[in-house]
Amino acid sequence: MSSQTIARRYARALFEVARQKGALAGFAAALERVGQALAENPELRRVLYHQLIPVREKQRLMDTLFPDVDPLLKNFFHLVLAKGRERALPEMAAQFRRLVDRENRVLPVEVQAAAPLSEEVTATLKERLAHITGQNIRLQTALDPALLGGMVIRLGDRVLDASLKKKLELLGEHLKGA
Numbered sequence: 001m002s003s004q005t006i007a008r009r010y011a012r013a014l015f016e017v018a019r020q021k022g023a024l025a026g027f028a029a030a031l032e033r034v035g036q037a038l039a040e041n042p043e044l045r046r047v048l049y050h051q052l053i054p055v056r057e058k059q060r061l062m063d064t065l066f067p068d069v070d071p072l073l074k075n076f077f078h079l080v081l082a083k084g085r086e087r088a089l090p091e092m093a094a095q096f097r098r099l100v101d102r103e104n105r106v107l108p109v110e111v112q113a114a115a116p117l118s119e120e121v122t123a124t125l126k127e128r129l130a131h132i133t134g135q136n137i138r139l140q141t142a143l144d145p146a147l148l149g150g151m152v153i154r155l156g157d158r159v160l161d162a163s164l165k166k167k168l169e170l171l172g173e174h175l176k177g178a
Contacts, residue, residue: 024104032097115149148165
């Protein structure tokens with residue numbers, strides 16, 4: 001069974017429990033913190049993923065690093081570690097976020113821009129995308145000076161490339177064909 005399938009199953013089970021408890025937002029935030037800690041800290045990954053470190057030690061480490069999490073979520077982490085699925089934790093967090101977003105009709109949108117976007121531009125962009133998609137928008141922005149100007153917007157599996165770089169590439173292809 002693939003790690004993505006495993007992560008999806010664990011995330012789905014946790015999602016159902018969190019929904020019944022009315023704690024989707026809190027669980028999502030805690031899982032995001034765990035996923036971020038694993039992504040940013042190679043030493044933490046090394047310890048959690050090491051086969052020779054006893055499960056109980058890994059569980060104590062998680063309890064120490066994340067002392068304020070809900071007891072149900074703490075039990076979830078203990079179960080994941082006991083089953084040897086710690087490598088799937090980041091994907092479980094991502095799958096859980098997707099389920100929460102779907103439940104709340106939130107569409108995550110990534111915007112890469114050549115220059116920082118003003119609050120006004122960001123607000124207008126969110127408003128227009130919400131109107132077009134009929135969903136709430138969670139906008140994540142990043143700078144990419146290589147775009148030269150404009151922006152690239154990613155909505156799920158759709159990409160809207162309104163960058164100067166892309167326009168110059170298209171112009172170059174057109175001139176080569178002429």
